[in-house]
Amino acid sequence: LIYFFFLNSSVFSNSFTLESKNIKILNNGEQINSDKGVAISSDGNLEVKSDQFKYFKSLDTLKSNGNGELLVKSEKIKIKYDSGVFDQRNMTFTANGNVEVFQTDGVLVIKTNKVFYDQKKNIILSDEITKIEDNIGNIYFFDNFKFELNNNLLKVKNLIVKDAKQNIFKTPLAYINTNSGKVFGKDISIELKNQLNNNENNYRLKGNSGTIEENKSTITNGVFTNCKKREGCPPWTFSAKKITHDKNK
Numbered sequence: 001l002i003y004f005f006f007l008n009s010s011v012f013s014n015s016f017t018l019e020s021k022n023i024k025i026l027n028n029g030e031q032i033n034s035d036k037g038v039a040i041s042s043d044g045n046l047e048v049k050s051d052q053f054k055y056f057k058s059l060d061t062l063k064s065n066g067n068g069e070l071l072v073k074s075e076k077i078k079i080k081y082d083s084g085v086f087d088q089r090n091m092t093f094t095a096n097g098n099v100e101v102f103q104t105d106g107v108l109v110i111k112t113n114k115v116f117y118d119q120k121k122n123i124i125l126s127d128e129i130t131k132i133e134d135n136i137g138n139i140y141f142f143d144n145f146k147f148e149l150n151n152n153l154l155k156v157k158n159l160i161v162k163d164a165k166q167n168i169f170k171t172p173l174a175y176i177n178t179n180s181g182k183v184f185g186k187d188i189s190i191e192l193k194n195q196l197n198n199n200e201n202n203y204r205l206k207g208n209s210g211t212i213e214e215n216k217s218t219i220t221n222g223v224f225t226n227c228k229k230r231e232g233c234p235p236w237t238f239s240a241k242k243i244t245h246d247k248n249k
Helices: 004-006
Strands: 008-014 016-020 025-026 031-034 037-041 046-050 052-056 061-072 078-088 091-101 107-116 123-126 132-133 137-141 146-149 153-162 166-175 185-191 203-212 216-225 238-246
Touching: 004 203, 016 031, 037 052, 046 052, 046 078, 052 107, 061 091, 153 185, 185 216, 203 238
Parallel strands: none
Antiparallel strands: 008 016, 016 037, 025 031, 031 052, 037 046, 046 061, 052 061, 061 078, 078 091, 091 107, 107 123, 107 132, 123 146, 132 137, 137 153, 146 153, 153 166, 166 185, 185 203, 203 216, 216 238
């Protein structure tokens, strides 16, 4: 037993294979503890690294604590976290503390404090305030999200985006494509950076819906003005069924 558990450093549970330099079997095999190591799900799809593992056989639950990293190979999803719980009966995973979610071939990094991953529905959820950073300098903030992994789609509420050119976009409901970074929102408003006067952002757009892309934004049934903000209507506006803002020009 000493040779198997401490030199070979591998033990099998109902749902996971644990590999570590130090593994302890407790309560007649009902609990398995291990130090820094790797846990691999029985189907090989989930690979977890952590400073500490505790597996509870009767609950079929694996707890992970310290420098956690979950790789979902089928979805090319990686989740980093402080502590987590795998419920293999219900095929769910909850991550807590300094959580980062990203697709290994995607453009966005999702940062929040807690996420819930449902393997059956293949979705990731969070009710925590969340921040996203992409690879072109855009920063996103929102109140909560639902990440549909099958569609590479994030559904978010109360989105605020500050792009690399300091333009600010707001919408109460938006969808973000995690592969392209394209955003679709309803009741969207945009404050454009005033290049002539850094102290005022008077150029602004509003519309029923809109899309935000790397180089342009498009508003449907939109209104534009560059008048200073004031109570009541601005002195002048122009409106159109479609208004496009070219970020580069």
